[in-house]
Amino acid sequence: MNVHDKDESHSNDGAVPVRAGIEILSEQTSIGQRVILKGWIRSLRTSRAGIAFLHISDGSCLQPVQAIIDENVQNYSEILNLSTGTAVSVLGEVVESLGKGQDREIRADKVEIVGTIEKPESYPVAKKKHSFEYLRTVAHLRPRTNTFGAIARLRHNLAMAVHEFFSERGFVWVNTPIITGSDCEGAGDLFRVSALDLANFPGYDQDFFGRETFLSVSGQLNVEAFCLALSKVYTFGPTFRAENSNTARHLAEFWMIEPEIAFADLNDNADLAEDFLKSVLTKVVEKSADDLSFFQQRIDDQVMSRIDGVMNNSFIRMDYTDAIRELKNSKQSFEFPVEWGNDLQSEHEKYLTKIYNSPVIVMNYPESIKAFYMRLNDDQKTVAAMDVLVPGVGEIIGGSQREERFAVLDSRMDETVKEELWWYLALRQYGSVPHAGFGVGFERLLMYLTGMQNIRDVIPFPRTPSNASF
Numbered sequence: 001m002n003v004h005d006k007d008e009s010h011s012n013d014g015a016v017p018v019r020a021g022i023e024i025l026s027e028q029t030s031i032g033q034r035v036i037l038k039g040w041i042r043s044l045r046t047s048r049a050g051i052a053f054l055h056i057s058d059g060s061c062l063q064p065v066q067a068i069i070d071e072n073v074q075n076y077s078e079i080l081n082l083s084t085g086t087a088v089s090v091l092g093e094v095v096e097s098l099g100k101g102q103d104r105e106i107r108a109d110k111v112e113i114v115g116t117i118e119k120p121e122s123y124p125v126a127k128k129k130h131s132f133e134y135l136r137t138v139a140h141l142r143p144r145t146n147t148f149g150a151i152a153r154l155r156h157n158l159a160m161a162v163h164e165f166f167s168e169r170g171f172v173w174v175n176t177p178i179i180t181g182s183d184c185e186g187a188g189d190l191f192r193v194s195a196l197d198l199a200n201f202p203g204y205d206q207d208f209f210g211r212e213t214f215l216s217v218s219g220q221l222n223v224e225a226f227c228l229a230l231s232k233v234y235t236f237g238p239t240f241r242a243e244n245s246n247t248a249r250h251l252a253e254f255w256m257i258e259p260e261i262a263f264a265d266l267n268d269n270a271d272l273a274e275d276f277l278k279s280v281l282t283k284v285v286e287k288s289a290d291d292l293s294f295f296q297q298r299i300d301d302q303v304m305s306r307i308d309g310v311m312n313n314s315f316i317r318m319d320y321t322d323a324i325r326e327l328k329n330s331k332q333s334f335e336f337p338v339e340w341g342n343d344l345q346s347e348h349e350k351y352l353t354k355i356y357n358s359p360v361i362v363m364n365y366p367e368s369i370k371a372f373y374m375r376l377n378d379d380q381k382t383v384a385a386m387d388v389l390v391p392g393v394g395e396i397i398g399g400s401q402r403e404e405r406f407a408v409l410d411s412r413m414d415e416t417v418k419e420e421l422w423w424y425l426a427l428r429q430y431g432s433v434p435h436a437g438f439g440v441g442f443e444r445l446l447m448y449l450t451g452m453q454n455i456r457d458v459i460p461f462p463r464t465p466s467n468a469s470f
């Protein structure tokens, strides 16, 4: 019989529901229920008894679903030749599995081949272990691997946990602009945005916006305007930095979460950051237990103990000045000198989190190394800044209490900044209140959560110097 005969098509099985792999493996389907599963073959194994075992993943969970195919399945011999990556639709009955490794499987009646693999011998992610470096060169196919499937689901659950956290506490999500006219925040180098032919550039006044524009490095300055009206707000979106840092912790395009709270000081800000990290980790542990245990087993055996450490301990809070003293007193030799007035380097941050084995919030940094908008402390030497450092990754959050006093902010902005950000300064003349906020690097948080060592492997398509091909 022709395989394309109508009788062989699943269109006849309209009454049979299509189920996700995770539903088939869990109590969401019952034993004996007829189902259709659609997905991609992970592996194929045959036994001597004329039975083939197909492992099919539809990406709904880490574990593939096993389908048992025997010689009664019409295209049995064709199935035996299928290769990893082939897309199939399997119709069958959910049964208890006799084999190890799964409680349930599908006993197949029909297997429809939806999409074949053109050259199986050169399928770039054929079953075997690949290095993460290699997988970056096949970024269009790496979502099919266990690690990148798990990261995609974790990213999703983490993003949902972030929105739930803020929504439950009455924060409003504000979508700040991605194109900005301001190059003054000083958070890093900017990418230019233009609609013009750069080879024949007539000048910014002829450009789309009639001025020079950039991709935003942060939504903070804009979200402050909404904070001073809605009291509790946050942004969650992509940000862009053209800094040429070819490190395992920097991306040119990354996602940032930036809450901003009114009638609040630096301590309130640190409380919010601690509550935020504890709450989102708790939610993700609930929702992503299987994916997290994959990282624990395959990537980093400290994953769960690190998460427990954040959830169950109070974060250490220390002034920058004390952190410098601590570093100076350590017997450690650092590459970068430890001196009051210098910024903390990654090696210093890692040392601090290591000796306390806990997240550390460093507060009140020298004014000279931090941004103009941070509130000047009474000592006139430090500002109300804070960085949250976590073991293994270092800085994961940066924030501050903002300068709400017009005269002080005015004196801390130079003339060009004032010209650009006149509206930001003007907010201090109309019902100004103490307020504070911070920025969480979403990918840094994912690195921390998964133990992945390179930030390029926790974002679907990484953008880094000389790399934007996919």
Ligand code: 4AD
Pocket (backbone or CB within 6 Å): 187, 217, 218, 219, 220, 241, 249, 250, 251, 252, 254, 256, 258, 259, 395, 396, 397, 398, 399, 400, 437, 438, 439, 440, 441, 442, 443, 444, 455
């Ligand atoms: O410390 P940053 O530069 O802070 C700000 O942008 C403030 N405007 C935030 C605020 O107060 N609303 O960046 C915040 C966080 C860092 O702690 C880090 O986790 C992450 O963003 N980050 C990066 N992540 C990946 N790649 C990069 N190039 C990053 N630069 C910063």
Ligand code: MG
Pocket (backbone or CB within 6 Å): 395, 397, 398
């Ligand atoms: Mg920072």
